[in-house]
Amino acid sequence: MTKKSKxxxxxxxxxxxxxxxxxxxxxxxxxxxxxxxKKSIEIPVxxxxxxxxxxxxxxxxxxxxxxxxxxxxxDEHDNIVLKHDEKNRWxxxxxxxxxxxxxxxxxxxxxxxxxxxxxxxxxxxPKLRDWKRGVHGKRTGYWNGKKKYLLxxxxxxxxxxxxxxxxxxxxxxxxxxxx
Amino acid sequence: xxxxxxxxxxxxxKKFTRKNFLETAASAAGFxxxxxxxxxxxxxxxxQKFRTLSEAEKKEIIDRLEKKYSKKYGKKFKVSRKEPIEGxxxxxxxxxxxxxxxxxxxxxxxxxNNQSRKPQIHWIQVLQMEDEKGTDxxxxxxxxxxxxxxxxxxxxxxxxxxxxxxPQCTTVCPVKATWQEPDGIVVVDYNWCIGCRNCMAACPYGxxxxxxxxxxxxxxxxxxxxxYLGNRPRMKGVVEKCTFCIQRVRIGKYPSCVEICxxxxxxxxxxxxxxxxxxxxxxxxxxxxxxxxxNTQPKFYYFFGI
Ligand code: SF4
Numbered sequence: 001m002t003k004k005s006k007x008x009x010x011x012x013x014x015x016x017x018x019x020x021x022x023x024x025x026x027x028x029x030x031x032x033x034x035x036x037x038k039k040s041i042e043i044p045v046x047x048x049x050x051x052x053x054x055x056x057x058x059x060x061x062x063x064x065x066x067x068x069x070x071x072x073x074x075d076e077h078d079n080i081v082l083k084h085d086e087k088n089r090w091x092x093x094x095x096x097x098x099x100x101x102x103x104x105x106x107x108x109x110x111x112x113x114x115x116x117x118x119x120x121x122x123x124x125x126p127k128l129r130d131w132k133r134g135v136h137g138k139r140t141g142y143w144n145g146k147k148k149y150l151l152x153x154x155x156x157x158x159x160x161x162x163x164x165x166x167x168x169x170x171x172x173x174x175x176x177x178x179x
Numbered sequence: 180x181x182x183x184x185x186x187x188x189x190x191x192x193k194k195f196t197r198k199n200f201l202e203t204a205a206s207a208a209g210f211x212x213x214x215x216x217x218x219x220x221x222x223x224x225x226x227q228k229f230r231t232l233s234e235a236e237k238k239e240i241i242d243r244l245e246k247k248y249s250k251k252y253g254k255k256f257k258v259s260r261k262e263p264i265e266g267x268x269x270x271x272x273x274x275x276x277x278x279x280x281x282x283x284x285x286x287x288x289x290x291x292n293n294q295s296r297k298p299q300i301h302w303i304q305v306l307q308m309e310d311e312k313g314t315d316x317x318x319x320x321x322x323x324x325x326x327x328x329x330x331x332x333x334x335x336x337x338x339x340x341x342x343x344x345x346p347q348c349t350t351v352c353p354v355k356a357t358w359q360e361p362d363g364i365v366v367v368d369y370n371w372c373i374g375c376r377n378c379m380a381a382c383p384y385g386x387x388x389x390x391x392x393x394x395x396x397x398x399x400x401x402x403x404x405x406x407y408l409g410n411r412p413r414m415k416g417v418v419e420k421c422t423f424c425i426q427r428v429r430i431g432k433y434p435s436c437v438e439i440c441x442x443x444x445x446x447x448x449x450x451x452x453x454x455x456x457x458x459x460x461x462x463x464x465x466x467x468x469x470x471x472x473x474n475t476q477p478k479f480y481y482f483f484g485i
Contacts, residue, residue, distance in 0.1 A: 130463075133456060134456040135446060135460055135463075135484065136443070136484060137443045138441075138442075138443030139433070139437075139443070140438045142431040143428065143432070143433050143448050144264075150443075155442070155443075163279070165327035165328060165329060166279060166281045166327065166441065167281075167327060167328075168280060168324065168328045169283060170324070171321065171322040171324045172299060172304070173299045174322065179297070179392075
């Protein structure tokens with residue numbers, strides 16, 4: 001074998017090996033991509049309904065002067081008992097006084113009711129982070145595809161967010177009574 | 180010979196199934212066995228293990244089962260034999276700081292997976308524990324029944340099959356009727372199980388359940404969407420267990436306990452997908468497995484979301 005043909009053979013071998021490795025890598029990437037649920041579609045479950053006749057707020061509030069004084073509400077909304085850091089907060093910390101149908105963040109930025117989770121996330125940062133990744137809260141649908149997720153307010157009443165106790169389903173039959 | 184006699188003879192012959200044969204052989208060897216009757220046909224006696232069958236043979240068996248179940252329950256049955264999805268290894272995580280012990284998961288599982296209502300079989304056991312004692316299995320209570328849960332001073336730990344990477348139940352099975360699938364689900368071939376219950380003794384989590392009696396499920400409650408290795412109706416004398424809802428997860432759905440849990444304590448996904456919910460939990464939360472010291476290496480994790 002001449003020097004020249006040796007060189008040619010070597011080049012060909014190197015070329016094919018490189019091509020094979022690249023091919024394998026590509027395949028692996030493809031599999032990984034297929035597995036990844038990153039691009040999965042996430043659909044919010046319809047926001048829970050407001051109490052009847054309560055929204056839009058502007059309907060009544062547009063004609064009322066804003067009273068900034070912290071107080072117990074007696075004429076309206078008296079069914080709302082705030083149990084959510086109530087010592088430090090009240091209505092206008094979350095509800096906007098300037099634009100009645102909106103909420104607002106601590107910095108004043110307006111947030112619609114559809115995005116109320118942003119408001120929750122101001123204090124509950126780690127929870128918001130977990131929720132965005134599907135780890136806090138409930139998801140249904142497909143683990144590798146379309147999922148439905150719930151908003152904070154589906155499970156937590158924003159005025160009284162602690163999850164309410166439930167009646168448990170019946171305990172299992174005691175072993176000695178299984179027939 | 181009268182026709183009646185002939186009939187009796189074939190009947191007798193039919194009853195001579197593989198299981199009966201094994202039972203007789205085993206009891207001759209001095210084993211204590213269940214002595215249950217099985218309704219397998221002759222073909223089932225001579226058939227090979229499901230895993231080693233050809234496509235055509237599998238199809239035939241599935242068709243026969245579908246017909247049998249449809250007739251028995253008066254509903255059109257589907258018995259799937261869907262294979263694992265490439266590149267999946269299933270994992271589960273349960274948030275102990277969320278679970279309130281409401282047992283919704285227990286009954287969703289019973290319904291989805293056609294567990295016997297009478298005698299009762301529950302694949303999920305929710306254990307009530309005392310805050311002071313921590314995860315103390317020995318002093319846990321499965322029969323708690325207050326008007327409302329959670330009860331003050333208690334937390335709850337649902338336990339079902341931990342889907343071990345290193346399962347002891349499969350290694351002790353003398354007939355290899357139970358094994359781990361490539362996607363990590365430990366399954367049972369009910370038609371191959373001889374009911375010796377070795378696996379139940381080997382499982383450190385009490386996750387396997389035996390059909391001591393003929394399982395009974397009301398016709399209107401039966402779930403006709405089944406998988407051969409999962410929730411298809413079982414018979415007396417076989418062992419069953421959680422399969423992560425194999426009939427659901429192999430078509431991409433979440434297990435039904437995940438979907439029912441009102442507090443979102445249950446998380447499920449692909450351990451091989453770095454973007455999955457389950458991997459996020461493993462990376463960011465304080466996670467533990469039950470009875471770690473036994474080296475069963477569960478793919479079922481408990482964590483504290485708070
Ligand atoms: S449904 Fe959820 S909260 Fe209720 S017992 Fe099961 S895991 Fe716990």
